[in-house]
Amino acid sequence: MKYSVVKIICCSLLVLAARLSYSQDSIKYVDAATLMLIGKAKITDSIYQRIDSMEAKDMPQAVKGLAKQSAGIAILFETNSRSIRAKWSLPKEVYLHNMTPDAHSGLDLYCYKAGKWQFVSIGRVAPGISQNQLIVQNMDNTVKQFMLYLPLYNGISQLQIGIQNTATINKPAQPAINIAKRIVVYGSSVVQGASASRAGMAYPAMLQRRTGYDVINLGFSGSAKMEMPLAKYLATVPADCYVLDCIPNPSPEEISERSYPFIKYLHEQQPAIPIVMVETIFRQNGLWDQQVGNTVKRQNEAIRKTYERLRKEGVKNIYYLESDKLIGDDHEATIDGIHLTDLGFTRIADAILPVIKKALAEKK
Amino acid sequence: MKYSVVKIICCSLLVLAARLSYSQDSIKYVDAATLMLIGKAKITDSIYQRIDSMEAKDMPQAVKGLAKQSAGIAILFETNSRSIRAKWSLPKEVYLHNMTPDAHSGLDLYCYKAGKWQFVSIGRVAPGISQNQLIVQNMDNTVKQFMLYLPLYNGISQLQIGIQNTATINKPAQPAINIAKRIVVYGSSVVQGASASRAGMAYPAMLQRRTGYDVINLGFSGSAKMEMPLAKYLATVPADCYVLDCIPNPSPEEISERSYPFIKYLHEQQPAIPIVMVETIFRQNGLWDQQVGNTVKRQNEAIRKTYERLRKEGVKNIYYLESDKLIGDDHEATIDGIHLTDLGFTRIADAILPVIKKALAEKK
CATH class of the missing domain: 3.40.50.1110 (SGNH hydrolase)
Incomplete structure (x- = not known):
């Protein structure tokens, strides 16, 4: 009897520990549009494009198309998450003989550390338009300011940033840009x-x-x-x-x-x-x-x-x-x-x- | 009568000039295997691979596969052609998120000039396995020594180098490597x-x-x-x-x-x-x-x-x-x-x- 009580308690503790570990490792996603956008000339109709469609109306057709690509746009945020993931949708699959998929369609993460921006890791690109990648894990859990650059030669239809369920993510209190x-x-x-x-x-x-x-x-x-x-x-x-x-x-x-x-x-x-x-x-x-x-x-x-x-x-x-x-x-x-x-x-x-x-x- | 003789002569000259110009601009191809290969550890069964299949037989499977890729192999030749083209066949189409198609499957041309190797241009890569590209044109017609690097993360099934029909191409008399x-x-x-x-x-x-x-x-x-x-x-x-x-x-x-x-x-x-x-x-x-x-x-x-x-x-x-x-x-x-x-x-x-x-x- 005593033995089975111990067994029950042990089992309960194991289940609790497993749940706790699950909740720590599980990911929550936030829409990047709710964070801070930089590298934008002005407000635009679709937030990850560079020039508003109305303002582009007299520009050459090629410029109008290229203005929909997200070159130079980045997301600024701060988080204490030990890991950072991203899910992003590309409007199209791109082939460029002289660019890496990571450059034309991928994400690039920097962190502000000791007064400087330092490269962290990338959101690498698999074939296809739906991307879901781990960018970095096993970090310490101090609050850090990050900058996530968007694709250079593609657009972004949607972008979600994933962090540990137990962590916080916000617009930076003091943006380093x-x-x-x-x-x-x-x-x-x-x-x-x-x-x-x-x-x-x-x-x-x-x-x-x-x-x-x-x-x-x-x-x-x-x-x-x-x-x-x-x-x-x-x-x-x-x-x-x-x-x-x-x-x-x-x-x-x-x-x-x-x-x-x-x-x-x-x-x-x-x-x-x-x-x-x-x-x-x-x-x-x-x-x-x-x-x-x-x-x-x-x-x-x-x-x-x-x-x-x-x-x-x-x-x-x-x-x-x-x-x-x-x-x-x-x-x-x-x-x-x-x-x-x-x-x-x-x-x-x-x-x-x-x-x-x-x-x-x-x-x- | 005199006029039509002149006309006939003129027409003939025009046809001749057109043919001459055609023959100058038309391309002849030579198999790169007949030129000088560098970057090879030893002779191999298939010339654009790095390790002979028999010598690789005790190596791990992954190494055997990678040894078939042409990293580091290059063709040395000299030509006075004003233009250089290449036709090459790749054993397979490669996708690498962190490499450009030009790097994993393309060609890279250097020329030896004033005692140094200088970059000239690339053989860029289109989707697919059959490549046919102009690498450089409009050069002067002095004899120059060239080095053509092969793909880093793919193999070469066949490679032909194209020069002007009127030009010469040979193994270098004095190889700069x-x-x-x-x-x-x-x-x-x-x-x-x-x-x-x-x-x-x-x-x-x-x-x-x-x-x-x-x-x-x-x-x-x-x-x-x-x-x-x-x-x-x-x-x-x-x-x-x-x-x-x-x-x-x-x-x-x-x-x-x-x-x-x-x-x-x-x-x-x-x-x-x-x-x-x-x-x-x-x-x-x-x-x-x-x-x-x-x-x-x-x-x-x-x-x-x-x-x-x-x-x-x-x-x-x-x-x-x-x-x-x-x-x-x-x-x-x-x-x-x-x-x-x-x-x-x-x-x-x-x-x-x-x-x-x-x-x-x-x-x-």
Whole structure:
């Protein structure tokens, strides 16, 4: 009798322990939309897209499509969970020969630690559009601030962040990115993030972590061609500094025709906001393909002329970065001669950051 | 009459010119197997695989499979063609979340210029197994020496290199890689090349270009676990230096059990050949996941003990590289905490190269 009482108590304790352990290990999900979004130019109809559909209506079709991709958008939150998971739905399955699935469709998690953002892990991508991944586990249970970057070359239909059932998750009390301070980068695939290994390695994301400013990624792969609707839109996006890295896509003739009215308009609308102009990187295959090499040279000559014209007209808060200072001289910074790898992005961030800092300092 | 003679002559000249231009632009293909192969440990039954099937028969199943992938193999040739194309067949279509299609299944072209290997362009990968791509065009028509790296995480069933019909293609008269000098690297996915952006950015390929030695990539993703059949095979591979970067895959217990007999055997068989031992990189996600962090620490403690035991026994030509010197301290060198990007590979090559040079210098 005594023995069976002990047995019953033991069994009950085991069941209780199992339940407790289950509840600790079980996951609860919160909709990322309830947390803090950064990297957004403005409020949009669908929250994970970059430009509101109504505001995009006069833009080229390609830009409208690319504006639905989530490059540069990230979720800021704090949690004491020992593990972090994510479930996300992609609007479509993407194939890009020169990008990893983790970069075009995956998630990238950083944590703010001792005054710096540090890489934690990724939400890796399986074939298909429904993703459900463990990002990190076995952490200590202190409250930490996290930043979760969204896909660079895909969209997000829905995103849920999973934490331990017993843990808390909230918007950060003191966000380590100051959304009142903003750098707005308009440009090509290089800005959008091809070919970073993961979303946090696109150079606008690096600038964001290094400055603590919110950085708005308006990179439109192959389609940053300086049409006037883009200038009109940019002039309405709150900014402390504009970076124009849009020379790789337009032809030399288009640059000659469009860059002056584009930048002139932006400056007239926002005369106090410094503009950093960036030449196109010298396409590494252009060192072999003489036609490509000649085009790149003419693209940079064309934008240089516009810069000099604006300076001559007395525009002072305009800054200029030359091609040969951007990605080193070992010819190893790209995947395909055109698109930067993490090595190239690290170099271009190193090159652009001091110019942005100078521009911001001289603004004050 | 006179007019129609002129007309006939003109027409004939036009046809001739068109034919000439056609013949200049038309492409002829040569089988890459007739050119010079580098990065091969030994002759194999199928030329684009790394280990001969008979020699692999006692190796683990996973290694046998991975040995069929072409990591580290490259074609050396010289041509005066203005354009270079390639047609290649892949044994299968690969999906890897953390690698670009260009890296796992594509081609990567370098040219030897002014005493250095310089990136030219890639053979990009479309979905499917049959690839047919223009790699570069519009070059000048001097004779140049090229190196074409094969896929890192796939095989090659067939490879043809296309040049202008009027151009020549040959094995190089003076190969810029000296195949009589060899560095043999045995290791994990990091050695095989995950997650380089393209084949030339795996660190063994970088070592090859920087030293001019032939570098043999014996990286077996997830499966470099120091089983004795691998030691026996390695000891038969001609080498001027062995690099053992095989600590990421085995458990700490496996390292304790296997590393001493493995290295001891290799050294006894090849006492004159220096051995460079490399700790596993510190997995960046292990800075957050306490279990992963603890495992990595124990892996490196285990291999360190073996190194110290061998030194104590009087083995002099053994060199040791510590984890904290391999990939920098900004935590940005990996795609997923585990696999190096081009940024990480550049750093690990910078770290390993001086040790290899020291080992080779002390050998002489």
